[in-house]
Amino acid sequence: MKKTMTMKMAKVSKRWLRGVSFALALIIMVSGGMILNSASTDAKAKTKYVALTFDDGPSTVTTKTALKALKKYDAHATFFVVGNRVASGKKYIKKAIEQGCEIASHSWDHTNLAKLSLAQVNKHFEKTAKAVKKAADYDVKLLRPPYGAVSTTMKKKFEHPMILWDVDTLDWKYRNTPSIMKYIKKEVNDGSIILMHDIHKTSVDSLNTVLKWLKKHHYEVVTVSELAAIKGVELDKGVYCNIK
Numbered sequence: 001m002k003k004t005m006t007m008k009m010a011k012v013s014k015r016w017l018r019g020v021s022f023a024l025a026l027i028i029m030v031s032g033g034m035i036l037n038s039a040s041t042d043a044k045a046k047t048k049y050v051a052l053t054f055d056d057g058p059s060t061v062t063t064k065t066a067l068k069a070l071k072k073y074d075a076h077a078t079f080f081v082v083g084n085r086v087a088s089g090k091k092y093i094k095k096a097i098e099q100g101c102e103i104a105s106h107s108w109d110h111t112n113l114a115k116l117s118l119a120q121v122n123k124h125f126e127k128t129a130k131a132v133k134k135a136a137d138y139d140v141k142l143l144r145p146p147y148g149a150v151s152t153t154m155k156k157k158f159e160h161p162m163i164l165w166d167v168d169t170l171d172w173k174y175r176n177t178p179s180i181m182k183y184i185k186k187e188v189n190d191g192s193i194i195l196m197h198d199i200h201k202t203s204v205d206s207l208n209t210v211l212k213w214l215k216k217h218h219y220e221v222v223t224v225s226e227l228a229a230i231k232g233v234e235l236d237k238g239v240y241c242n243i244k
């Protein structure tokens with residue numbers, strides 16, 4: 001009698017154990033799936049985009065350092081080139097395009113376009129675009145007016161998008177990495193446009209730090225046109241300081 005009871009109890013507890021372990025396995029599978037799911041949603045939600053831009057180049061001395069850092073971090077930048085520097089910097093323009101970077105116009109000779117007539121502004125844009133086309137068979141679409149100077153006439157009548165910035169690193173002024181990083185950390189946001197200059201050694205030398213920080217903070221570094229495409233914004237005439 002006693003023996004049968006013990007056997008019965010053993011059978012029951014075996015069944016009970018089986019039930020518990022099945023339930024546990026189910027809980028682990030479901031919660032594991034939930035964790036995976038929320039991890040991928042987090043990664044998606046965390047990805048932000050920023051357009052890194054360089055003015056005043058190309059430089060036969062420093063632009064290559066910028067390209068090397070961009071390649072290392074799989075980042076794309078927009079180079080707003082000065083027309084009269086295009087022929088001498090042809091090699092770097094071609095390399096930038098090969099790496100997925102964008103080439104745009106920064107006038108023919110860094111003139112303040114806001115002081116010119118619309119016809120003269122158009123001439124600056126077209127002359128630079130023609131030089132880039134000749135150097136690299138590439139169509140320039142965007143203008144960054146030198147000094148960010150835009151006249152009312154340009155605002156109303158210039159036919160191409162004018163790209164300004166919302167993160168000014170003041171890299172031309174302070175010439176060191178900590179200062180560049182200070183402005184980026186303070187001002188960068190999803191959809192920001194960062195202004196730098198690839199003609200200064202201190203600026204291109206800062207890029208490993210800049211790109212590492214942006215990556216760590218879930219920013220994908222893209223060209224201005226890529227940023228617009230990602231944000232679903234069709235770049236039209238007018239002024240853009242960021243693309244949200």
Ligand code: NI
Nearest residue numbers: 055056146147
């Ligand atoms: Ni400039």
